[in-house]
Structures are given as C-alpha cells and as structure tokens.
Amino acid sequence: MFQNSPPTRFGTVYRDDLARPETVAVYLNANLVDIETNANASLVKRLRIACLAGPQFWAEAPVFVLAAGGIENARLLLNADKVERAGLGNGNDLVGRFFMDHPNIAKTANIVFSARYPNFAFYDYHRVRGIKIYGFLTLTAETLRREGLPNFYLGLDKGQLADESASVASLRSIYKSLRGGHWPDHLGFHLRRVVGDLDGLATTLYERALHREPPLFSTFYSCECPPDPASRVSLVAERDALGLRRAQLDWRLPGDFAATMQRAHRLIGEELGRLGLGRLRINTAETTQDPMSAIENGHHHMGTTRMHRDPKQGVVDADCRVHGKANLFIAGSSVFPTYSHDDPTMTIVALALRLADHLKARPS
Ligand SMILES: Cc1cc2nc3c(=O)[nH]c(=O)nc-3n(C[C@H](O)[C@H](O)[C@H](O)COP(=O)(O)OP(=O)(O)OC[C@H]3O[C@@H](n4cnc5c(N)ncnc54)[C@H](O)[C@@H]3O)c2cc1C
Known part of the structure; x- marks a missing residue:
C-alpha cells in the first residue's frame, strides 16, 4: 500500500x-x-x-x-x-x-472484481485515521524469482476504463495533477487532445451523467529497472547561466520490459480468476504495442x-x-x-x- x-x-x-x-x-x-x-x-x-x-x-x-x-x-x-x-x-x-528511474504506465489493463470480493475499495484512495492511503497488487517474492520478473506494482484507478478515449484520459490527467497541486507534465499535449475531441468528450460525459460508472478499475504499472551502464547522465557543450555544462539524459529500459510487464499482468489475472475474485483484461491496443510511447518517469x-x-x-x-x-x-x-x-x-x-x-x- x-x-x-x-x-x-x-x-x-x-x-x-x-x-x-x-x-x-x-x-x-x-x-x-x-x-x-x-x-x-x-x-x-x-x-x-x-x-x-x-x-x-x-x-x-x-x-x-x-x-x-x-x-x-x-x-x-x-x-x-x-x-x-x-x-x-x-x-x-x-x-x-x-x-535508474521508475517507469510508470497508466491504463495497462482493466480489472472487474466479482461481487464475491468485498474489499476492492481498499485499492482506491481512502482515509485511515485521517491519512490518505491506497492499496496495490503485486506478486510474492518467490513468484517474482521463479518467473524472473522485476519488483513491480499494479495500482488501480476506480471506475476508469483502460480503453476510454484519449481526450477523457487527458482531462483526467489534468484533473489529477491539479488536484495534486501541480501542473501536469505535457500540459499542451493534453489540452490539444481535449480540444481535438470535444464531440467524444461530450458523449462520454453525457453517458456518465446518465449511467453509473461500472465497478471496474484500470491498472497502472510501475517496476524496478536493473542498473545499466549505458543508461546515463552526461554533459553537453551548452552551458547554463552560471557557466556549467548542462546535463543530457539517456534513460534506457531493459530490453524485456514489455514482455515482463505483460507476464506480470497475466499472472495476476490468472490468480484473480483462479480464486474467483475478478477478471483482468490486458489493454494490448493502447499500451503494450509500444510501451515507450505511454511511459512517464517516476521523478x-x-x-x-x-x-x-x-x-x-x-x-x-x-x-x-x-x-x-x-x-x-x-x-x-x-x-x-x-x-x-x-x-x-x-x-x-x-x-x-x-x-x-x-x-x-x-x-x-
Ligand atoms: C513531482 C514529484 C513527485 C514525487 N513524489 C515522490 C513520492 O511520492 N515519494 C517519494 O519517495 N519521492 C517522490 N519524489 C522524489 C523525491 O522528491 C526525491 O527522491 C527527493 O526529493 C530527493 O531528495 P534529495 O535531497 O536527494 O534531492 P532534492 O530534493 O532534489 O534536493 C536537492 C537540492 O539541491 C539543490 N541544488 C541543486 N543543484 C545545486 C547547486 N549547484 N548548488 C546549490 N544547490 C543545488 C536543489 O535546488 C534542491 O533544493 C517526487 C518527485 C517529484 C518531482
């Protein structure tokens, strides 16, 4: 958590x-x-x-x-x-x-918990003794070792579909950042997506107003990355206002990044299904074809x-x-x-x- x-x-x-x-x-x-x-x-x-x-x-x-x-x-x-x-x-x-940094990818899959599972609200933001907490899913250390997977977590966003339209996703991203007290990364990009899809946005908001949100969650994935000497900060010739050479960053992710992300999802999905707690559907279209395009860093x-x-x-x-x-x-x-x-x-x-x-x- x-x-x-x-x-x-x-x-x-x-x-x-x-x-x-x-x-x-x-x-x-x-x-x-x-x-x-x-x-x-x-x-x-x-x-x-x-x-x-x-x-x-x-x-x-x-x-x-x-x-x-x-x-x-x-x-x-x-x-x-x-x-x-x-x-x-x-x-x-x-x-x-x-x-090293932590790659974060939102909307990697949808999870629908079954009615048999009473505690899914634990995974959404909630307060315990005044402190804001939320839970996430991962696998045991033993399973990670056996499967050769990195340490990772799957966080859950309540009521969000992984395949919702890009404009709704951008609106949500702007809202979440502002609620967190800061401007979102790539504000111009998100605003352009919202303005470019006003029709779709209006339809979604209309449907949400008429129908209750489905009891499902979209996932976001974050994991460790093993140290790689080629992933590095180096200097460029350009200097800052105080005469120091500026830094450039070449951040590398492991070659099996997309494969391990998919495997991690699949194992959690299988376990949810085996226990009858819910179902997980990987959103292959949006994130896993080119994971790099959907990645944000963890700062x-x-x-x-x-x-x-x-x-x-x-x-x-x-x-x-x-x-x-x-x-x-x-x-x-x-x-x-x-x-x-x-x-x-x-x-x-x-x-x-x-x-x-x-x-x-x-x-x-
Ligand atoms: C948006 C955001 C969200 C984050 N959320 C979390 C979180 O939830 N949990 C978590 O664990 N971590 C989080 N982090 C990461 C966390 O902020 C860092 O891990 C932490 O601040 C690093 O501490 P530090 O003291 O090493 O460096 P910093 O906090 O970066 O402090 C370095 C200081 O050195 C100063 N400085 C730099 N260069 C010079 C110079 N040449 N001369 C004099 N001073 C200089 C800087 O101005 C700065 O004040 C987040 C980071 C960001 C940006």
Missing part, C-alpha cells in the same frame, strides 16, 4: 531550527559551481559558490557533502574537471552511469554515483564517501546501486541520517 503525506514546506516547518546559528548557516540562492581540490585530487579544499545576480564566494570546510539531487550530483562532479579531466571521482568512468533519479566497495564498480564507498577523496561525501538516491519499485525518499533520509552519524563519529 501507499501512504500519502501532505507536502512539507521546508522553510515554514524548519525555519526556527535553521535560524539557530550554532546549528547551521543557511545561504539561499547560492549555487555550487566548482569543487576545488588539492594537486592530486585526494582532498577537497573549497567550493566556489555563485549567485545568479552576480556575487560569488568560496566556502571552506573540513568535510563536504554533495546533496544536489540524482542528476545534479553527477553533473557537478563531471563539471569539476580541473584536476581530474574526466570529472571529479570519475577515474573509472562511472559518474553519471547506471541512471526518482537514482544510481548516478552508485555505492560499491570496489572503486572500479562504484563511485562512493559504504560510508557514502567518494572513492579516493578523503573528505567528499554524497547524500541522495544517486548512491543507490539498485532499487526496488518503491519510492526512494525514505531510504534517502535513512542514508542521510546514517551519513550524519558517521560524520559526527569522525575525528575532527
């Missing part, structure tokens, strides 16, 4: 803690633009910080933690190339590689400075320290060597707390 918490406005919630000078000094609108090392790049000496408005300064510290997000961590290391020409910590050509940027005890296989060691750099550490999901289908942030926080404990215990 998923549990949703309301967004935390960091400044509002933590302002008082952050304002206490003995705790931390906060510099807003200050961008890290360079990491300066000693002559053999074994030690970071200071950071160059720049503001878009012009001012620049240097920050010195005994220890540095890079925590700029799963793409930026790699971009900042690759840009810091004055001593190590391939980028700081990139002697083994690993920084930026093994990029989970992982793997670009992966952890491994061997510097030839990972950028950071088990303490999140960049191999070969005495005082440079990394926090964030860029250190994940692999990851399941789960959302990453709780693990990021757990690793950050672990890193903080490690730094506190370090002799100063």
